[in-house]
Amino acid sequence: MVNLNTIKPKNNRNYYLALGLEGSANKLGVGILKHPILPSHESGDNSHHCQAEILSNIRDTYITPPGEGFLPRDTARHHRNWCVRLIKRALEEAGINDPRNDIDVICFTKGPGMGAPLHSVVIAARTCSLMWGVDLVGVNHCVGHIEMGREITQAINPVVLYVSGGNTQVIAYSENRYRIFGETLDIAIGNCLDRFARTLKIPNAPSPGYNIEQLANKCKNKDQLVELPYTVKGMDLSMSGILAYIDSLAKDLFKGNKKNKILFDQKTGEQKVTVEDLCYSLQENLFAMLVEITERAMAHVNASQVLIVGGVGCNVRLQEMMGQMCKDRANGQVHATDERFCIDNGVMIAQAGLLQYRMGDVVKDLKETVVTQKFRTDEVYVSWRE
Amino acid sequence: MSQEIVDEVAKYLTSNIPIVPISQGAEAVVFTTTIHPYIPSSNNEKKEKFIIKYRPTKKYRHPLIDKSLTKHRTLSESRILSKLYQIDGIKVPKLIACDPYNGCIWLEFLGEDLPNGFGFSNLKNFLWMNAKDPYNDCVKDTLYKVGQQIGLLHWNDYCHGDLTSSNIVLVKDEDYGTNWIPHLIDFGLGSTSSLVEDKGVDLYVLERAIISTHSSFADKYNEWLIQGFSDVYKSKGKQGNKKLNEVLKRFAEVRLRGRKRSMIG
Numbered sequence: 001m002v003n004l005n006t007i008k009p010k011n012n013r014n015y016y017l018a019l020g021l022e023g024s025a026n027k028l029g030v031g032i033l034k035h036p037i038l039p040s041h042e043s044g045d046n047s048h049h050c051q052a053e054i055l056s057n058i059r060d061t062y063i064t065p066p067g068e069g070f071l072p073r074d075t076a077r078h079h080r081n082w083c084v085r086l087i088k089r090a091l092e093e094a095g096i097n098d099p100r101n102d103i104d105v106i107c108f109t110k111g112p113g114m115g116a117p118l119h120s121v122v123i124a125a126r127t128c129s130l131m132w133g134v135d136l137v138g139v140n141h142c143v144g145h146i147e148m149g150r151e152i153t154q155a156i157n158p159v160v161l162y163v164s165g166g167n168t169q170v171i172a173y174s175e176n177r178y179r180i181f182g183e184t185l186d187i188a189i190g191n192c193l194d195r196f197a198r199t200l201k202i203p204n205a206p207s208p209g210y211n212i213e214q215l216a217n218k219c220k221n222k223d224q225l226v227e228l229p230y231t232v233k234g235m236d237l238s239m240s241g242i243l244a245y246i247d248s249l250a251k252d253l254f255k256g257n258k259k260n261k262i263l264f265d266q267k268t269g270e271q272k273v274t275v276e277d278l279c280y281s282l283q284e285n286l287f288a289m290l291v292e293i294t295e296r297a298m299a300h301v302n303a304s305q306v307l308i309v310g311g312v313g314c315n316v317r318l319q320e321m322m323g324q325m326c327k328d329r330a331n332g333q334v335h336a337t338d339e340r341f342c343i344d345n346g347v348m349i350a351q352a353g354l355l356q357y358r359m360g361d362v363v364k365d366l367k368e369t370v371v372t373q374k375f376r377t378d379e380v381y382v383s384w385r386e
Numbered sequence: 387m388s389q390e391i392v393d394e395v396a397k398y399l400t401s402n403i404p405i406v407p408i409s410q411g412a413e414a415v416v417f418t419t420t421i422h423p424y425i426p427s428s429n430n431e432k433k434e435k436f437i438i439k440y441r442p443t444k445k446y447r448h449p450l451i452d453k454s455l456t457k458h459r460t461l462s463e464s465r466i467l468s469k470l471y472q473i474d475g476i477k478v479p480k481l482i483a484c485d486p487y488n489g490c491i492w493l494e495f496l497g498e499d500l501p502n503g504f505g506f507s508n509l510k511n512f513l514w515m516n517a518k519d520p521y522n523d524c525v526k527d528t529l530y531k532v533g534q535q536i537g538l539l540h541w542n543d544y545c546h547g548d549l550t551s552s553n554i555v556l557v558k559d560e561d562y563g564t565n566w567i568p569h570l571i572d573f574g575l576g577s578t579s580s581l582v583e584d585k586g587v588d589l590y591v592l593e594r595a596i597i598s599t600h601s602s603f604a605d606k607y608n609e610w611l612i613q614g615f616s617d618v619y620k621s622k623g624k625q626g627n628k629k630l631n632e633v634l635k636r637f638a639e640v641r642l643r644g645r646k647r648s649m650i651g
Binding site for chain 2: 224225227230234284285287288291292295296298299300320321322324325327328329330
C-alpha cells in the first residue's frame, strides 16, 4: 500500500514545496512545485494525480553558433554563471521570501547526463541545502520526465516513449520499476537530428530539432522520399548508420557532386533533391521507426496509452504519427506535452523528487549526492507506485 | 482490433472469403478462413481451416516506407517458411500462398483449443494450464522438444528473431494421444544467419520471455529448453559439439550484457 502523506510538510502547512534543479545537458532549469495534501494519496496508486501547482518554471539554454555542438566544459561554465540568478528569479516568481522555512526539499538531477554540467548544478544544490538547512533528493532524469508527463496528462499506466538528445527508450512500468523494453543501440534520436543540423549549419536556437522540423514542413515534394536505411531490430533501433548516410548526401549536395545520381539528374545535371527534402525524409524515416517499436511494446504489454516525453516529443509530426498509430489500435490514446514540460526543466525534477521525498527517500549524507553520467531508468526503485 | 482494419482486409479478400479474426500483433492481424486460395472449396469436405496473416497499411508512416517494408517482410517471412518446411525435423506451418505487395500470406492452420477454457494451444497457454503441476513429464517432454526445434533451426543457420512462448504452437501427436509436437510460427523477424551472435541473442530473447511470463518455474523450464537445444548439436558429432560451445558461450555473454549499456541524456 502506497501512502504519500506519511512525511508531514514543514510548519504544519497543508502543502509541500519543492525546488528542482536540472542541468544534465545544455539546458539549465529551475522550477518550484507545490503539492497539496490529498486524502486520495493515503492509499492506492494515485501518484499521477497530485494536483501539482507550478509556481515557477525557468529555463536558460546554452546555445552554440550554427555548426557547433555544446562542449561539456563550456556548458558547465554556462550553468555556473546562471545558476544563482535563475534560483533567485524562481524564488521571486514563486513569492518565496524565506526558503529556510518555506521549501521542504531541494531536488537535483543525479544522472544520467554530461558530467561537468551535472557537477556544477549539484554544487548549487548542496550549497542551498547547507545554507537553508533543507533536505536534498537526487533524481533520475528519465524518471523526472516520466513523472512530469504522467502528472500533466493524467495518463495512468502508459507505455512511455522517451526521446531526447541523449536518450531513446521505450519504457513500461512493472513491479516498481520503469522497465526498458526497447532502446537505441548506438546514438539517440535527438543526437542524430542535432548532428544533422550541424552538418546543414542551421541555427541551434531555439533548438536544432525544431529547425529541422520547420525545414521539413517546407518540403515541396512530399510524395517522394530519399530512401534511407530502416534499422529496427526487434524492439531496439539503431541510428548511427542513417546519420552517416544522410550526412554524406548533404555534403555531396553542398559540394555539388554531380556524380551522385540520387541528388542530381545524370542527363541534365539538374538538382533533384533539396535540403528540405532531406530533412523531411530523415524525419519520416526516424519517426516511423520510433512509432513501430512503441507499437511493438504496446502489443507486448497489452497497453492502450502512450505517453511521449523528452525534447523530441515536442515534434508535432511525431505526435501526429503516434496518434494515427493509436487510432488503429483498440482504445488507443496518445498523450504528449508541450515544450514547457517536454524539454528539460526544473519542475520535472521537483515532481519526481517530491514523490521520492514523500516516500521518505532523502539524502542522509552529502556523500550520496555524487552525480553520475550513467544511471539507467530501471535502476530506480519506484516506491510511489504499486 | 479496430473495425477499419477488419474492413480493409475484408475489402481486399472480397466477400467470397469469410474471415474470423483471432489476434492483432504489432505488425500483423491474423484471421482464420475455410476457403483455400486455389483448391475448389468443394474438395474441402473436412472443413479444414486456414490462417490468413495480413499486414495492414500503417497509416502513420509514409506510403513509400510502408510499401517497401510490407513487401520486404512478407516476402522474407514466406521465403524462410518455405525453406524451413523442406528441412527434415523442423516443424513449421505449410505456406499456401503469398501476396507480398498486399502483405498477405495463407498458411496451414495448426493447433487446437486446450481443455477447460485455457485457450489456444500455444506454449504460453499450455504452461499456464500446467501451473498446478508445473514439473510433470508432459511439460518436460514438450519443452525438451521445443529446445530441439530451436536447435535444428540454429543448426541450419536460421534465426527466429522473436522467440516467445506465444510464438510456439503445440499440435497433438496423432500416434501418442497425450504428447504434443511443438511448431514454430511467426518468422516476421526471422533471418538466415551463421553468426553466433544472432543465435545467442535468439536464445536470450527466449529466456527473457520465459522468465517474464512463467517466472516461478523459469529456471527448470529454461534448463529443459537448453537440454533439447544442446542434444541436437551434440548429435551432429565433433563439429556439432564445437559449435554448441560457441553458441552457449556467446549466450552467456549476451546474458551478462543485460539490456546493454547506459545512455547519457
